[in-house]
Amino acid sequence: MLKEDRRENMEKEREILEKLKKYREMDLKYVDGRILGSMCTKPHPISKKIVEMFLETNLGDPGLFPGTKNLEEEVIKMIGEMLHNKNPFGYIISGGTEANITAMRVVKKMSREKGRKEVNIFIPETAHFSFEKAREMMDLNYIVVPLDKKYTMDVKYIKDYIEDNVEKGIDGIVAIAGSTELGTIDNIPEISKVAKEHNIYIHVDAAFGGFVIPFLEDRYRLEGYNYHFDFSVDNVISITVDPHKMGLAPIPAGGIVFRDSSFKRYLDVETPYLTESYQATLIGTRSGIGVATTWGIMKLLGYEGYRKIVSQCMENTYYLVKRMKEYSFEKAIDPVLNIVAIRDEDPVGTSLILRKMGWYLSTCRCVDALRVVVMPHITKEHIDRFIETLAQCKKY
Amino acid sequence: MLKEDRRENMEKEREILEKLKKYREMDLKYVDGRILGSMCTKPHPISKKIVEMFLETNLGDPGLFPGTKNLEEEVIKMIGEMLHNKNPFGYIISGGTEANITAMRVVKKMSREKGRKEVNIFIPETAHFSFEKAREMMDLNYIVVPLDKKYTMDVKYIKDYIEDNVEKGIDGIVAIAGSTELGTIDNIPEISKVAKEHNIYIHVDAAFGGFVIPFLEDRYRLEGYNYHFDFSVDNVISITVDPHKMGLAPIPAGGIVFRDSSFKRYLDVETPYLTESYQATLIGTRSGIGVATTWGIMKLLGYEGYRKIVSQCMENTYYLVKRMKEYSFEKAIDPVLNIVAIRDEDPVGTSLILRKMGWYLSTCRCVDALRVVVMPHITKEHIDRFIETLAQCKKY
Incomplete structure (x- = not known):
């Protein structure tokens, strides 16, 4: 490849990566804590x-x-x-x-x-x-x-x-x-x-x-x-x-x-x-x-690493339940794992309102409830912000 | 995380990546030109x-x-x-x-x-x-x-x-x-x-x-x-x-x-x-x-880029057919795309001998032939080396 061609090519490559970045910016990011209904999370940095x-x-x-x-x-x-x-x-x-x-x-x-x-x-x-x-x-x-x-x-x-x-x-x-x-x-x-x-x-x-x-x-x-x-x-x-x-x-x-x-x-x-x-x-x-x-x-995490991650998710699960109680939101069941079902008369309607406000969670079918999967990317701060949004949303 | 913990973690991460590298070195690499039977290839660098x-x-x-x-x-x-x-x-x-x-x-x-x-x-x-x-x-x-x-x-x-x-x-x-x-x-x-x-x-x-x-x-x-x-x-x-x-x-x-x-x-x-x-x-x-x-x-390659890649693969396909002729190896059909079928009385046996010599290709079923997919990672030099190995192998 000629030197000029190569330079032109690199320029084009840079442009394409810039464009892809713009598309990527339209996506939600796990770290922003707005993805509350997914069973996937940010992959481990390694x-x-x-x-x-x-x-x-x-x-x-x-x-x-x-x-x-x-x-x-x-x-x-x-x-x-x-x-x-x-x-x-x-x-x-x-x-x-x-x-x-x-x-x-x-x-x-x-x-x-x-x-x-x-x-x-x-x-x-x-x-x-x-x-x-x-x-x-x-x-x-x-x-x-x-x-x-x-x-x-x-x-x-x-x-x-x-x-x-x-x-x-x-x-x-x-x-x-x-x-x-x-x-x-x-x-x-x-x-x-x-x-x-x-x-x-x-x-x-x-x-x-x-x-x-x-x-x-x-x-x-x-x-x-x-x-x-x-x-x-x-x-x-x-x-x-x-x-x-x-x-x-x-x-x-x-x-x-x-x-x-x-x-x-x-x-x-x-x-x-x-x-x-x-x-x-x-x-x-x-x-x-x-x-x-x-x-x-x-290999990196081992039993101990996963134990820590699961414990942190469970702590945050309990934290969410605690914060729910403060606002009189009811849990549908005692959390078995790091998933919380929040009782709601109209879960689909509420989830759509929340989505408009930038929060993405889904709903249960077997019980009238919103569903939050407390994945490792969810922090207590996210939970605080979410619970306040939910309270606000339920006022309407 | 404590500073010491973090250091220990980084050390462990480095070790794991080293080990993974060793496993990876056991694999074949497309650029070595020994993979002649796959329809996959080295992904584009971008x-x-x-x-x-x-x-x-x-x-x-x-x-x-x-x-x-x-x-x-x-x-x-x-x-x-x-x-x-x-x-x-x-x-x-x-x-x-x-x-x-x-x-x-x-x-x-x-x-x-x-x-x-x-x-x-x-x-x-x-x-x-x-x-x-x-x-x-x-x-x-x-x-x-x-x-x-x-x-x-x-x-x-x-x-x-x-x-x-x-x-x-x-x-x-x-x-x-x-x-x-x-x-x-x-x-x-x-x-x-x-x-x-x-x-x-x-x-x-x-x-x-x-x-x-x-x-x-x-x-x-x-x-x-x-x-x-x-x-x-x-x-x-x-x-x-x-x-x-x-x-x-x-x-x-x-x-x-x-x-x-x-x-x-x-x-x-x-x-x-x-x-x-x-x-x-x-x-x-x-x-x-x-x-x-x-x-x-x-976006990067466009029509012109793919045309060049396909043309290069076809040129190499023809080059392989030409080199085969020099050694009196017969093609089963005129190549339609960048795949060459080399007639062989015992394709499975030959492919196993070749595998032992480090060359990986597969066989056809509808005709007695070895099968080479001339993917973009295959160069004329690879073809030369392969054809010589095949000639050598057929002497036994």
Whole structure:
């Protein structure tokens, strides 16, 4: 390239970056504390350098990137340990949706191998909408389980349903550890008893809770509440756990972990052009940055680091509840994790008014409430400002 | 944080980055020219700064990131123009697999709305394995179309099949523009005639060819070969086109573009917790870096920039064919795009020997051949070294 061309090119590059910056300035920033309804947050600062280092890696073709593939195996091992599984099998993928779809692929395939025509799966009312995508694609037959007064799956309903429909084979149960709406945790040990008796696959969606519950100190645990959700519970076969939520990794870093590698065969698809012969992930070409950042952040923070982050989020959660009380705002439930549901007669209307005032939060469906996810980017100052805005908004 | 703690933390961070570097050194690098079988390449250098700028963005919740969402709309508009569609609708997603699955979701939904039980889709023998993932999940019924002597879909087979099976409703035809194995382009205008007559949806998988064919100069076009593949062809409803292949964007940046937004409704799923009410993408949480890098690279390179890159790849393709001839290696077909198939009696065996010698390429299935994708990271020097290695390897 001629010197002049190069200079011209650099000038053009600078202009484009300037323009992109302007677009970026139209976005909200996590640090401003106005994003109160997202389960994502500002990635850990170490991410930047790791992303740069692994930008060209592709785990869709792992033979070309054996170092990065090694990191993935170590990450899955680390996450497995966190979830009481010494022999885990899994991948760091695009996110919770891909993870949940992946689990549903296995359930469907197993059902087919048993010669069943219908794939029958219990799913809680509070299930994330990714399960709707899975249902629609795979023609799954969901049996929607109503919630009990704790807003968790009514296990008795499951038992009764099975008794009343003995001819109907049940292929799976989806349970949630850290529901999107309320942060509730289904009573997975109770569900496990039923699953064991009838030999049913349990998939746990811990996309959010997976990086919270293992680090949640006793003082933040509600009395009489069941926090067991992982592979220590029988019949839990797969868990969705997203590093790009409370794990502080940048997007895309979702996680799917299976009890062991025997489940790989249900996912394998032949891959004639790649360095491996079978591919188990839904997505093909797949950046290694999710793996590398998750590895780096988990190594850097360790148990203690995540414990501190979760504790800080819980402190801020309690602070929000306290401030709510001062203004006579009611919580819908005692916070189980770092999510607060604020009772409101017209949550959608209120959230739209708040949005106009620059505050972004969302609403619950299972109860009339606004929903605040107290992510690590939320500070006490943000909470103060928010609570005052909410009070102001409710005056109208 | 105390000063000492901070120092300790920085030290730990440095150590982790050092370790990650060691893993990364185990990977192959595109610039070394040993990766001859991948459709990915070293991302354009401008990517690094853009990735940094957009690292925290999430297009899964576009109301929070209106600037980045704007960029996506502009990118889809730009890609639409490239594909002769002034009114495109689509997304920058995780890659070709998600894009192809997305198109199949629409075909299935449309079929269901017509009350059909079976979803019947013509698909070429050379279709990418992502279609197998779609088939398995969605229970699609593929009618595999054999290849003609050009290694493209035998259109007569399609016509005959429809005539012989009038009672069978056909829902879709998948055609390829730049097949993974050989870079061939199905005769989409011919397919279009059949599709028009019977009102059939055409999905074009131009994951690879989408960023090649529009920039391919006449002098690289084979005589009598049909290069038309885009929305200028009737009944082409959706196209997969991946910026992270020949578009030089980093992973993940796949693309799905529809003829217009009327197809959105087949994909929409209700999203109670987000800033938009319906989500049409398969994946939920979705980084904005794919969008922002694609925008930046397309603006920087423009038509002229991509033309130069494609021309350089084609020159190197021809150079490889010329060097092959010197050693009496035969090409399986005249290269259509920047992919060369080298005839070999035992392509799998040869590729394994080459791999041991440090060269990574893959094999074709539809013909006994090794397969080299002449991506922008491949130089004439790499080709020289490769050809000598191949000659050496064939002596044994």
